[in-house]
Amino acid sequence: MDRKPWIEQIEEIVGPDHILTSDMDRILYGYDASLAKGKADAVVLPGDTDEVSRVMALAHRERIPVIARGSGTNLSGGTVPARGGVVIHLSRMNRILEIDLPNRTATVEPGVITLDLQNRLLRDGFVYAPDPASQKVSTLGGNLGENSGGPHCLKYGVTTNHVLGAEVVLSDGTVMWTGGKTHDSAGYDLTGLLVGSEGTLGVVTCMILRILRAPEAVKTMLAVYDSIEDAGNTVSAVIAEGIVPATLEMMDRVVMQAVEASVQAGYPLDAAAVLIIELDGMVDGMERQAQKIQAICRRHHVREIRTARDDAERAKLWAGRKGAFGAITRLKPSYMVGDGTVPRTRLPGVLKRVLETGEKYGLLIGNVFHAGDGNLHPLILFDERVEGELERVKAASSEILKICAEAGGTISGEHGIGLEKLEEMHFVFSEGDLAVMRQVKKAFDPKGLLNPGKVVP
Amino acid sequence: MTSPSSIRSSLESVLGPEAVRDDPETVAAHAVDGVPPRAVAFPGSTNAVAEAVRLCQRKRLAVIPWGSGSKMAAGFPPERFDLALSTARLQRIVDMDTANLTVTAEAGVRFKTVQAALSGEENRCYLPLEDPVTPSQEEICPERENRGCFIPMSPPHSRTATLGGIVAANSSGPTRLLHGLPRDLVLGVRYVTPAGEVVGMGGKTVKNVSGYDVTKLMIGSQGSLGVVCEITLRLLPLPERTGTELFAFDRREAACRFVDRVFESPLLPSAVELLNHRACALLGPEELDRPAGGTWGVALALEGVEEAVTRMRETFGKMGEARRARVRLQLEGEAHARFWERYGHLEETMEEAWPNLITIHPVYPISEYSGMAARVDALDAVCVLRAGSGTGRIHLLPPGADPEGPEKLLPVVERILEACVRTGGGLTVERAAPAWKARLPLWGPEPDALALMRRIKDQMDPDRLFSPGRFVGGI
Ligand SMILES: Cc1cc2nc3c(=O)[nH]c(=O)nc-3n(C[C@H](O)[C@H](O)[C@H](O)COP(=O)(O)OP(=O)(O)OC[C@H]3O[C@@H](n4cnc5c(N)ncnc54)[C@H](O)[C@@H]3O)c2cc1C
Numbered sequence: 001m002d003r004k005p006w007i008e009q010i011e012e013i014v015g016p017d018h019i020l021t022s023d024m025d026r027i028l029y030g031y032d033a034s035l036a037k038g039k040a041d042a043v044v045l046p047g048d049t050d051e052v053s054r055v056m057a058l059a060h061r062e063r064i065p066v067i068a069r070g071s072g073t074n075l076s077g078g079t080v081p082a083r084g085g086v087v088i089h090l091s092r093m094n095r096i097l098e099i100d101l102p103n104r105t106a107t108v109e110p111g112v113i114t115l116d117l118q119n120r121l122l123r124d125g126f127v128y129a130p131d132p133a134s135q136k137v138s139t140l141g142g143n144l145g146e147n148s149g150g151p152h153c154l155k156y157g158v159t160t161n162h163v164l165g166a167e168v169v170l171s172d173g174t175v176m177w178t179g180g181k182t183h184d185s186a187g188y189d190l191t192g193l194l195v196g197s198e199g200t201l202g203v204v205t206c207m208i209l210r211i212l213r214a215p216e217a218v219k220t221m222l223a224v225y226d227s228i229e230d231a232g233n234t235v236s237a238v239i240a241e242g243i244v245p246a247t248l249e250m251m252d253r254v255v256m257q258a259v260e261a262s263v264q265a266g267y268p269l270d271a272a273a274v275l276i277i278e279l280d281g282m283v284d285g286m287e288r289q290a291q292k293i294q295a296i297c298r299r300h301h302v303r304e305i306r307t308a309r310d311d312a313e314r315a316k317l318w319a320g321r322k323g324a325f326g327a328i329t330r331l332k333p334s335y336m337v338g339d340g341t342v343p344r345t346r347l348p349g350v351l352k353r354v355l356e357t358g359e360k361y362g363l364l365i366g367n368v369f370h371a372g373d374g375n376l377h378p379l380i381l382f383d384e385r386v387e388g389e390l391e392r393v394k395a396a397s398s399e400i401l402k403i404c405a406e407a408g409g410t411i412s413g414e415h416g417i418g419l420e421k422l423e424e425m426h427f428v429f430s431e432g433d434l435a436v437m438r439q440v441k442k443a444f445d446p447k448g449l450l451n452p453g454k455v456v457p
Numbered sequence: 458m459t460s461p462s463s464i465r466s467s468l469e470s471v472l473g474p475e476a477v478r479d480d481p482e483t484v485a486a487h488a489v490d491g492v493p494p495r496a497v498a499f500p501g502s503t504n505a506v507a508e509a510v511r512l513c514q515r516k517r518l519a520v521i522p523w524g525s526g527s528k529m530a531a532g533f534p535p536e537r538f539d540l541a542l543s544t545a546r547l548q549r550i551v552d553m554d555t556a557n558l559t560v561t562a563e564a565g566v567r568f569k570t571v572q573a574a575l576s577g578e579e580n581r582c583y584l585p586l587e588d589p590v591t592p593s594q595e596e597i598c599p600e601r602e603n604r605g606c607f608i609p610m611s612p613p614h615s616r617t618a619t620l621g622g623i624v625a626a627n628s629s630g631p632t633r634l635l636h637g638l639p640r641d642l643v644l645g646v647r648y649v650t651p652a653g654e655v656v657g658m659g660g661k662t663v664k665n666v667s668g669y670d671v672t673k674l675m676i677g678s679q680g681s682l683g684v685v686c687e688i689t690l691r692l693l694p695l696p697e698r699t700g701t702e703l704f705a706f707d708r709r710e711a712a713c714r715f716v717d718r719v720f721e722s723p724l725l726p727s728a729v730e731l732l733n734h735r736a737c738a739l740l741g742p743e744e745l746d747r748p749a750g751g752t753w754g755v756a757l758a759l760e761g762v763e764e765a766v767t768r769m770r771e772t773f774g775k776m777g778e779a780r781r782a783r784v785r786l787q788l789e790g791e792a793h794a795r796f797w798e799r800y801g802h803l804e805e806t807m808e809e810a811w812p813n814l815i816t817i818h819p820v821y822p823i824s825e826y827s828g829m830a831a832r833v834d835a836l837d838a839v840c841v842l843r844a845g846s847g848t849g850r851i852h853l854l855p856p857g858a859d860p861e862g863p864e865k866l867l868p869v870v871e872r873i874l875e876a877c878v879r880t881g882g883g884l885t886v887e888r889a890a891p892a893w894k895a896r897l898p899l900w901g902p903e904p905d906a907l908a909l910m911r912r913i914k915d916q917m918d919p920d921r922l923f924s925p926g927r928f929v930g931g932i
Binding site: 100102103104105146147149153154157158160161170176177178180181182183184185186187188189190192193195196197201213215216236239240241242243244281282284285288289341342343344345370373374375408409410411412413414415416417421425428429430432433434435436437439440441442443444455456 | 555629633665668693694697723724762764822
């Protein structure tokens, strides 16, 4: 293998143990949880901000692309080194630096696993609200990169509503802070721009997160339906009643069957859809709210409502939802997950068209979604070994995004654009809109070295 | 240099004669820091805004977007100022989608107008859905009990402020404690870039990671990156019950300990405001500041379901008693609404009474509020601190008829700034007479990322036509 001279310089910065250059490693870091692939020139595992900065300054001089990587669980090709370059894997920067309860902040390095922070905070009775289903593996840096959401975002908002400040290394190695421990700061909201920028504007090396007191009470219900429309109508009716639950999650039969085969959450196999409805907050009045919701469910022909009596039952109801993506591979070896989002009231109509699209292309589609905020996750199942199937999957997926865009929605709610949805950006943005995004990119990364070929077509 | 009359006539040719004014009165009413524009434009649509901006671009005219003018006193005096671009005719509420909990309105719509419209709007949902394929007939849910929605904001200047101005200043009030800042509540904007292009960012969904979140960049950009013309905001259903608990304490320490207890509890008030005695006298019912002087008041806004509000009232009442609150007042219905209305109108009240006022917006980590209260105690000021949000407003009163009055306030501002900076915060000066501005830290300490902010401005407004020189670092 031809050893590039800059590899030695990187070795000097991070030490020979923290750079990977074997063919195998370069291929391993060439993909993520999406279907895209690439090949890295080298993988670097820096230990602190200074090392990140020096590696990036070097890459800048040598004009080498830099790709930040957390756990690589993103579903859009966000960490695929599409044009080669250095992958900066932040797994060694995984310290929780400070938990400041009086100021309600947590200061962390980007490689901290989301669930590790959440578990640590629970010991003090606090929570970090964004809860992607991948929280056991995903990193907080990756959550920032994708502006991740989760079931509880209906009530608490997505990652961007919980990041107060960030230390960021720009493409030339400059280190700067945006925001801080305070909730306001003068000047442009650069933190807001960095969140969801998929590693294309800078590499975040430290972040200050907002934490909240854990809710006093939680009530989790599972509502079982014989028709998916009834489940969808329940969602609209609950909101119209003036109740905004913490979560309103939906799953259809295909997904339930896969889930049952893998985690046995106790979902009925013959139902058309289930809703997971969770209330949280102060205990007062929660029972009455729950009864109101149950009455709404009944008005919409619910078959059965189960209420979790304790934490164990609650965990079981959730296990199926959180394990849904993993479980789906029981039905077919591969799946492609969509992330289109529509105004909540358009869900039932859009859902129907999603299923029709599946039929049109002869593909099985399972549906899990954050119904409360109109975020669909159609799981298109397929077998890569069947010739032509991948092409059909891509065509179907793109068509579904078109449907979402036409319904007044957007092409990604929480998984990002990455490589996979570049073309579809045109469904929702005009050339003028994209030109503004390119200006943002130019201001941060004039040479275009950070995660090139992503987000903005 | 283009003469005023030629500015008017060229604008008239694109906007029509009714949309351009350069009479002395109109021009004077749109002066910024004493600098009058050469003309004022009142475009009636987003496209007309774009036309006007393209004209300014061609003629290199400096533009300052103008909402109701309530926040124009913030920032450095403009380096150049040719055209005030008023949003006064952008008055359409485009879409009230209460079933989806969003509202879209043009930038010139007053906050209070939308809020009133929303509270009366029947909650709609698309039921029943027999055939989900055809766009369903919008029907009013037959059995719903709840009516009405609201924008969960409580901005200052609440009677006059326009949506565009609130967004451009990321302006927030007491209930940000529970509901967040405009940056958390704005889902999308349509705006005109400095090049005169109409662009749309974000949309009607709460979740959206399609491309860069340019909406965030526009929020709080203070008119330096273009004209926000249309805004989509997140709504909430009107709560079942609302109310206010007011307490007064003889000693500041007792008030702070009470506030600490509130935050240690699992209860969720929507605002926890600490008021110095002058603020008590101005805002509260008379009893709040009697005997006058020395008092610190705490105002708690409550909203939620019946049971939760009842429990908060009881618990906070007991906490107040334990800290020997001298006064406890419970406001409901009209009295509750009036109290917070006065609150939202505090800025205007102050500005009318003390034209020489200096208003600052301190920023600090939330636990530092008690230190800030101690600092304020010694000042002649009307002060409300947003406990739990790490900010507040301090209106410094110039001493009497002393012509050197404001001069004496400059070191006071410096000291507050130092205190904020020591804790990792800063401040912004929201109002000061133009004559003092050069000597005040208008935007607080220089942000670490100022160079990057400049690069953004250079990319988006290379000719520096939008609010030139007014923003952070003279951007
Ligand atoms: C089974 C499964 C379930 C999932 N469920 C959800 C869900 O419920 N909600 C949801 O939102 N997502 C979900 N995802 C998607 C994914 O887990 C999230 O996008 C997650 O935030 C990615 O974290 P990561 O650490 O794996 O990041 P990576 O995939 O490594 O990186 C994500 C992006 O962020 C950038 N990045 C990483 N670190 C940094 C940094 N320090 N500075 C700057 N940029 C950086 C990368 O370049 C990349 O563009 C799921 C994925 C899977 C496989």
